[in-house]
Amino acid sequence: MTEQAPDLDAPSLLDPADWERFRADAHAALDVALDFVRERPLQAVWQEIPEAVKAVDAPLPREGEALPALVEELQRDLLPYTLGNTHPRFWGWVNGSGSAGGVVAQLMMGAINANMGGRDHAPIYLERQVIRWLHQLFGMPAGASGIICTGTSTATLLGLAIARRRAAGETVRREGNRAAQGLRVYASGQAHVSVDKAVEMMGLGTDALCSVPQNDDYSMDVTALAACIEADIRSGHTPCAVVSTVGSVNSGAIDDLPAINRLCRQHGIWHHVDGAFGALCVLSEALRPRLAGIEQADSIAFDFHKWMHVGYAAGCLLVADGELHRETFQTSHAYLQGERQGMAGGSPWPNDFGIELSRGFSALAVWFQLREMGTARLGRAIHRNCLQAQRLGEAVAAEGELELLAPVPLNIVCFRYRLAALSGEALNRLNRRIVVELQCRGIAAPSSTELRGRSAIRVAITNHRTRWRDLEALVSATLALGRELLARED
Incomplete structure (x- = not known):
């Protein structure tokens, strides 16, 4: 027919x-x-x-x-x-x-159907507003950046990619891991499996991931971490990043963020916080003191779809050095060039801070939840x-x-x-x-x-x-x- x-x-x-x-x-x-x-x-x-x-x-x-x-x-x-x-x-x-209100947020997201990769439209500015709120919530420094993504697994991959860019230099984008030989990443044995996956996907291999012993309360043993770092330096390796955990997946343990911050500053190592659910304790006046030091981290990854009850899937990466964040991911292909005016205005765009060119409007669900609930x-x-x-x-x-x-x-x-x-x-x-x-x-x-x-x-x-x-x-x-x-x- x-x-x-x-x-x-x-x-x-x-x-x-x-x-x-x-x-x-x-x-x-x-x-x-x-x-x-x-x-x-x-x-x-x-x-x-x-x-x-x-x-x-x-x-x-x-x-x-x-x-x-x-x-x-x-x-x-x-x-x-x-x-x-x-x-x-x-x-x-x-x-x-x-949440019941989240049903309405999802409905509005479907009606607008915004592609949040870039261009000059109101949804982009709403997402930037959400990121600014998060900077305020976590006490991030001036010049910080952030991007909303599908979840902490993706955010951790992005955060460690920025850490690799800082450790290996700008040539890593051209030469790949030829410029990143000997890099080491450190995480507790209680760290989420997404850390292993991120190290694998970056091509460093899980041999580059050092599993640090834990204390009796399942938090990272910072003394053991220091020993691992010093041993690697003596062996000719380059410490790249420490991944601390705020709310471990097995027991909810919180790593000693101030001590890890000090150690990372001493050796020039990137400090990435996996706060998939625990980072949102900053919303509670009673619990916020337990996260002391998170504001000094280089990057923080967490989910909105966990303890903030935003509809799936919505996570976030916040980065203290917004310029380094942009330099890690920004591209210059002709069809992505910005303009001073028109629909191609308003750069830099979200696709300059991550890997996705097509992104959903999850920021609206986050905005809706924060505005409705407070x-x-x-x-x-x-x-x-x-x-x-x-x-x-x-x-x-x-x-x-x-x-x-x-x-x-x-x-x-x-x-x-x-x-x-x-x-x-x-x-x-x-x-x-x-x-x-x-x-x-x-x-x-x-x-x-x-x-x-x-x-x-x-x-x-x-x-x-x-x-x-x-x-x-x-x-x-x-x-x-x-x-x-x-x-x-x-």
Whole structure:
């Protein structure tokens, strides 16, 4: 069948033929979305996905369908089987819980559909406003820069690329790692896997990454860090960057930022802070002192989609030396040349500070959340999570059948069910099974981790909907499951 040539002067082939009908359908879809957010706490945290839903094998659509049919399908086959991070008992990984206002922000982002790579349009100026707010929040120096990206993993890659540019010089952009021989990056053994990936992707290889020992509280041992740096210098290596952690992924540990700052200044090393979730403690008056020294770091990476509950995906990199940041990424291709006036005005553009030429308008969601909630309200929510974690730690320590496996510096509680007659791998298997049962029964969603060979039930509270009664239910269910699973084995 020969396809009929389209009318070259017809209205849009993709806009609704009946705007009023579409408006009504879209309002109904918004109601479904808001009902989902409001009613999610009344459902199981997580439920296993039916095989029929997993076995999606529909043919590629040739003709379109009406909006209500698509929404109905999502209600049936997708909404009941989400991860559950909007549920008050989701603590498995450090996921944000979103917000009702965030639904509206995402709607506006879709309507504007801005490409934030560059050019002269109002969304660019709104993003710059957000970056200036963040400079103020973190106490960054004059001349600082920043860029909004998909998350801390990307921000860490960008931050370490700037560190390499400073350590290897301007020729690294032309010669690559021929100009970066012998560079070394340092991070705690508790550092996020994105640090390994960044070092790999820059072509330095993970042999260039020095894993620094930790203290008893899982923070980086700065004395050991100093020894690693001095040994590398004696061996002819060039220390490039130290990656400190504010809120480690396993236990929430915070590295000694002032001590690391001093060491980095002494040796001329770049200090990059991985603050994926913990950096946003600066929003809380009560917690901000724990981040003393973060304002002196060379770069800070963190996520908005975690403890600020902005919709996925939105992270940020802040850089103290804005000029070095620009020099690391700016290009001069003809089609990217700026002008003094017109749509090509307003440079430097975001693509001069990162690798993406096409970028979404995540800055609007951040702006919306800050304007709607305010820093004080967001900070109180973060502080409440930390107080909940402290109280959970105390409840675990007071319970004879439970054991706290790490300090609780922020919002993460690692513990296990224990029995005097059980030890080693048998105890590890039991606790991993408790986590699986909590998830599969829809009771709660912690995750498993391992601390010094011991399997832990890990509860990461970055959830503004969590109440103390939810955590009480977790403790009760953990005790009941431990006893039940042991009884099965007898």
